[in-house]
Amino acid sequence: MKNKGTRGERELFHLLWNTKEWGVLRSAGSGSTPMPSPDLLASNGKRYLAIECKVIGNTNKFFSEEEIQQLLEFSNKFGAEPWIAIKFDYIGWYFLQPKEINKTKNGYSITLDLAKEKGIQLKDLLKCQTL
Amino acid sequence: MKNKGTRGERELFHLLWNTKEWGVLRSAGSGSTPMPSPDLLASNGKRYLAIECKVIGNTNKFFSEEEIQQLLEFSNKFGAEPWIAIKFDYIGWYFLQPKEINKTKNGYSITLDLAKEKGIQLKDLLKCQTL
Numbered sequence: 037m038k039n040k041g042t043r044g045e046r047e048l049f050h051l052l053w054n055t056k057e058w059g060v061l062r063s064a065g066s067g068s069t070p071m072p073s074p075d076l077l078a079s080n081g082k083r084y085l086a087i088e089c090k091v092i093g094n095t096n097k098f099f100s101e102e103e104i105q106q107l108l109e110f111s112n113k114f115g116a117e118p119w120i121a122i123k124f125d126y127i128g129w130y131f132l133q134p135k136e137i138n139k140t141k142n143g144y145s146i147t148l149d150l151a152k153e154k155g156i157q158l159k160d161l162l163k164c165q166t167l
Numbered sequence: 168m169k170n171k172g173t174r175g176e177r178e179l180f181h182l183l184w185n186t187k188e189w190g191v192l193r194s195a196g197s198g199s200t201p202m203p204s205p206d207l208l209a210s211n212g213k214r215y216l217a218i219e220c221k222v223i224g225n226t227n228k229f230f231s232e233e234e235i236q237q238l239l240e241f242s243n244k245f246g247a248e249p250w251i252a253i254k255f256d257y258i259g260w261y262f263l264q265p266k267e268i269n270k271t272k273n274g275y276s277i278t279l280d281l282a283k284e285k286g287i288q289l290k291d292l293l294k295c296q297t298l
Contacts, residue, residue: 059245060202064193064194071180071184071191073192074192077192079244079245079246080244110192113190113210
């Protein structure tokens with residue numbers, strides 16, 4: 037699972053980088069320090085996107101309350117927009133904001149149906165001509 | 168040397184984090200991707216600091232032309248201020264901007280004398296009350 041997540045992060049890193057308009061930084065943080073940091077931080081010098089990346093093989097992804105809280109906390113400090121990037125295998129990437137995802141008893145979840153309904157594509161997130 | 172650099176990065180990461188006012192992210196980038204990224208990116212939601220960290224045991228640190236170029240390039244894309252954080256063992260941290268450091272034949276250098284003359288302290292860099 038870790039490798040899958042890392043592959044997803046790297047894929048998205050390169051997609052962002054290849055736009056030329058956006059810079060992107062991969063965090064060493066997750067796990068190695070108790071300080072919350074998102075998987076990726078991207079910027080075009082005007083907007084800052086704090087991005088948590090997930091790659092899943094099924095159609096429902098669970099998030100703990102803490103995971104979402106940390107994304108919001110970091111984003112707030114950094115003046116960044118909080119985003120969840122979720123890739124469904126063989127389907128593709130969707131980008132959602134924490135406020136759009138399902139609240140469950142112990143946290144949050146994103147289903148494929150929700151992603152299709154509320155999620156946006158990378159080119160729309162970036163409002164980018166080169167994607 | 169790698170471990171020393173990593174220790175320096177972590178030390179500075181914690182110094183920044185402990186201010187409470189600033190968020191900070193450690194980059195996984197250096198080395199693992201061909202895309203330039205600074206060791207640390209810090210922000211208080213208004214200012215963004217791209218920081219390259221060095222820890223040295225002697226009194227003169229050399230930087231390649233490319234290293235400085237990449238810091239400037241990343242900072243430009245991210246709308247961040249480029250900073251070099253240099254720690255001289257048993258003396259402490261100094262923060263300098265690339266434009267302030269010495270140009271040499273093949274790159275740049277920071278001597279302890281230059282750091283003492285031009286460098287500023289973290290609390291002055293952050294204009295921070297809690298340091």
